[in-house]
Amino acid sequence: MINKMSVCKAALLAAVVAFAFTTAAVAQDATYVGNSQCKICHNKKEEGEQWTKWKAEAHSKALELLSTDKAKEVATKAGLTKPAAESPECLKCHVTAADATGKCPEKIQPTDGVQCEACHGPASAHTAEGKKFKGGDKTAEPAKKILKPNAETCKKCHNEKNPTAKPGEVFDFDKMYAKINHNNPAKAK
Ligand code: HEC
Numbered sequence: 001m002i003n004k005m006s007v008c009k010a011a012l013l014a015a016v017v018a019f020a021f022t023t024a025a026v027a028q029d030a031t032y033v034g035n036s037q038c039k040i041c042h043n044k045k046e047e048g049e050q051w052t053k054w055k056a057e058a059h060s061k062a063l064e065l066l067s068t069d070k071a072k073e074v075a076t077k078a079g080l081t082k083p084a085a086e087s088p089e090c091l092k093c094h095v096t097a098a099d100a101t102g103k104c105p106e107k108i109q110p111t112d113g114v115q116c117e118a119c120h121g122p123a124s125a126h127t128a129e130g131k132k133f134k135g136g137d138k139t140a141e142p143a144k145k146i147l148k149p150n151a152e153t154c155k156k157c158h159n160e161k162n163p164t165a166k167p168g169e170v171f172d173f174d175k176m177y178a179k180i181n182h183n184n185p186a187k188a189k
Pocket residue numbers: 033034035037038039040041042116117120123126127130131133134142143144146147148
């Protein structure tokens with residue numbers, strides 16, 4: 001564990017390091033591709049229209065939330081000198097894969113808030129495998145090259161460092177995932 005984690009830049013925030021570690025097993029060399037790519041293959045109604053569901057739920061609006069009056073209040077209380085929407089202290093949980101300066105990877109639009117790869121990890125390897133699969137290569141295994149998120153994934157943002165969290169609040173994965181459930185109804189769980 002220590003060994004793998006030391007690959008990450010020491011300057012990265014703890015939450016980011018923890019996430020990088022969780023995704024390492026599935027996506028060692030993968031880079032971020034952006035949600036418009038996922039939409040190409042994951043938006044069929046009969047398979048759960050994952051993209052449309054995400055676009056309609058709170059995570060896709062997480063950056064907008066940083067420009068509200070409530071956000072200003074929270075930012076002032078936290079002693080920030082810049083607006084919340086420009087502060088790495090807030091961006092680390094309100095956009096996807098922000099670095100220590102608040103900057104997102106090239107293919108990630110901050111305006112899309114918390115998008116697919118914030119939970120599923122960088123997906124270039126999965127996307128390439130998905131293309132092979134769609135092209136008829138039945139040896140391709142896209143499902144093996146993407147992270148299946150769990151409660152730990154959520155807790156890198158849904159934790160006590162969230163300045164708006166209620167004291168003592170415990171993250172309930174089943175209850176929270178039910179609100180954003182985008183499973184494939186064609187697959188028996
Ligand atoms: C070129 C097509 C393609 C693209 C682009 C693509 N996927 Fe997939 N994805 C697939 C295929 C094919 C499967 C396997 C489907 C199956 O097993 O039912 C899959 C499966 C998955 C699964 C389920 C894995 C499992 O264990 O069942 C997840 C999660 C997923 N993709 C997420 C994403 C995300 C997030 C993106 C965008 C970053 C993305 N995919 C982009 C084709 C694609």
